[in-house]
Amino acid sequence: MDTIEIRRRIRTGEHTGPTSGISGDKVQANLAILPKKYAFDFLLFAMRNNKPVPIIEVLEAGEYVSRYAKDSDIRTDVPLYNIYKDGELVETVDDITSYWQDDFVTFLIGCSFTFEQAILDAGINIKHIDQGRNVAMYKTNIETESAGIFHGNTVVSMRPFKKELVDQVIDITNDFPNMHGGPVHVGDPSAIGINNIDQPDYGDAIEIGEGEVPVFWACGVTPQNVVLNAKPEILISHAPGHMFITDINNEEYKK
Amino acid sequence: MDTIEIRRRIRTGEHTGPTSGISGDKVQANLAILPKKYAFDFLLFAMRNNKPVPIIEVLEAGEYVSRYAKDSDIRTDVPLYNIYKDGELVETVDDITSYWQDDFVTFLIGCSFTFEQAILDAGINIKHIDQGRNVAMYKTNIETESAGIFHGNTVVSMRPFKKELVDQVIDITNDFPNMHGGPVHVGDPSAIGINNIDQPDYGDAIEIGEGEVPVFWACGVTPQNVVLNAKPEILISHAPGHMFITDINNEEYKK
Known part of the structure; x- marks a missing residue:
């Protein structure tokens, strides 16, 4: 199954579970979404801590289409999202369209599946x-x-x-x-x-x-742990094991 | 002469000229200082354009001591600074203490001297x-x-x-x-x-x-060129050829 089809199934609710093993040799990504006012601190944190926080892609404020995932929508294409407010988990949902803010910056972060x-x-x-x-x-x-x-x-x-x-x-x-x-x-x-x-x-x-x-x-x-320490008014991440699937081959990250 | 002594001479005005060839095998850096509200866009620009904009270090808002230059002060330790307002060069000075703002973020950027x-x-x-x-x-x-x-x-x-x-x-x-x-x-x-x-x-x-x-x-x-296109209310950079001298060996950047 190609990644466009996998993302479509996730978007429509046909696939709701963990993503381990379902994308073949394609990179899966951790997700962190924050308001832009936190974005510089987060990107600098990632740069300084590349081992735990390897950045694959940054979607600028309000953007929700990954350039590494054709026809994607970051608001719907992850099977399960965790919504944290002031450092506390408040809800787990399969679609964050109703939570979306125009100042949301999205970070896609490398995952050990690779x-x-x-x-x-x-x-x-x-x-x-x-x-x-x-x-x-x-x-x-x-x-x-x-x-x-x-x-x-x-x-x-x-x-x-x-x-x-x-x-x-x-x-x-x-x-x-x-x-x-x-x-x-x-x-x-x-x-x-x-x-x-x-x-x-x-x-x-x-x-x-x-x-x-x-x-x-x-x-x-x-990064999720570190961000929650800081208690931002909102952080959206993937639920553990429920990743965002890109079109990038794992091999492209081999040095 | 060691780098601490070179920076002292620059700080006191004993050395005012270009820095080419004066630091032996130590890394010299390009300088860009911007208010924090531009810092995320700039850091993301650098990440996306690593070849022209290789980041050596980021000093967070208000910080002026480089961790890669002992006893340094970024406000005084560059021989000449260019002050740009709204995209136009307004002044060239040898000390930016009077321009300093607590929200200034400093980017040290790799230089071809290496x-x-x-x-x-x-x-x-x-x-x-x-x-x-x-x-x-x-x-x-x-x-x-x-x-x-x-x-x-x-x-x-x-x-x-x-x-x-x-x-x-x-x-x-x-x-x-x-x-x-x-x-x-x-x-x-x-x-x-x-x-x-x-x-x-x-x-x-x-x-x-x-x-x-x-x-x-x-x-x-x-990066200087690109930032000036955007006409921020203030950008401070080194004057061409008048770099910031660090304590890092050039060899540390060899892969």
């Missing part, structure tokens, strides 16, 4: 995918570099791999420097402030088996 | 430097990607090289992707809208000798 596909293409299994779960995500003590009103710590995603595969996995993800890149930490969770690996802050827990090593990547949930 | 040093280090002469002139710069028909109120064409710098050296020069400058990178054009000036190579729009004319080829790079004058 490097996960490259890991799978190398013939390496990813445990949470095999088990049909969401990836495990944790708040850490790794500080981001603040910008304007935005500051806070990095959120990471964790995937366990057999010890002998870790170097290869690191190499594969290093090849996508603008899609979170290589891991920010390998091994002992407590070294980055994670006290209980069995209780992720977001997503689903995953067992670390005998001979497996936990590997941690900067995660696209970081 | 790749010129790498060309010289390879034992290749650069003609305008040998002749003690400023580089020749031209308006072109190469469009930038607009952002908000900022739009316009690319300004290029031109350096002639013997035909047999051109490939090497291209390779050297390609190694500095965040300092204008490789050339945007090689050869026939009319192909990029330059009708009279003997009459540059900025800087000094330079003769293209027998067996020499003109090579064109995206130039840091582009």
Whole structure:
């Protein structure tokens, strides 16, 4: 199925679920929509923290068509949106047309699905995918570099791999420097402030088996977390796992 | 002489001239200072046009100390500043303290001095430097990607090289992707809208000798040109050739 058709199905409500695995080799994006008065601080935050916040595209105030997604409409083409007001989740909706403001600036942010596909293409299994779960995500003590009103710590995603595969996995993800890149930490969770690996802050827990090593990547949930700290009057993001699907090939982000 | 001492001499008026060649292997930067209300559009413009507008650092509203220049003060540490109001040059001064506003955002932008040093280090002469002139710069028909109120064409710098050296020069400058990178054009000036190579729009004319080829790079004058098109109530930039000297080694920008 081509991406135009996938977006049409999402827009019309034929597809309402998570988007993992439905777009083949096409880039999926995290979404953050903010009023323009916050846009400079956010873009500067992204520039200073490229690993957790790799910007794919910025839609200027009032724009809702992505240049990387033919005939798209950012107000309708994500399966589920979270609406946050003053830092609190107030509603989850499948269409934000009624919330739209002419001063909304939209940021499309890289997603780990891109490097996960490259890991799978190398013939390496990813445990949470095999088990049909969401990836495990944790708040850490790794500080981001603040910008304007935005500051806070990095959120990471964790995937366990057999010890002998870790170097290869690191190499594969290093090849996508603008899609979170290589891991920010390998091994002992407590070294980055994670006290209980069995209780992720977001997503689903995953067992670390005998001979497996936990590997941690900067995660696209970081900007959402950091923005909510600042309690803007409104932030719209995708609901976890419910991404915006572009027409860009994952390979275009390979260095 | 170390960079702290050079900046001190500039601050106290002991050094008032151009900065070409005075900072050894340290990065020199173009300067653009704008009120915060223009900062998002400018940063987005830079992101979309990394070749002419490679951002080294952003100083947030009211900040005047560069983190890449110890004990610096951006209000005094550039030998000469141009003050533009509503798109017109109104004054050239050696200190902008009296113009300073708490909402001023400062952008430090990469400069071709970095790749010129790498060309010289390879034992290749650069003609305008040998002749003690400023580089020749031209308006072109190469469009930038607009952002908000900022739009316009690319300004290029031109350096002639013997035909047999051109490939090497291209390779050297390609190694500095965040300092204008490789050339945007090689050869026939009319192909990029330059009708009279003997009459540059900025800087000094330079003769293209027998067996020499003109090579064109995206130039840091582009953002100044583009900002002035938009006629903001105030823009402060360095005067041409009078740059801000950082403590960063040029080599750190080599890929």
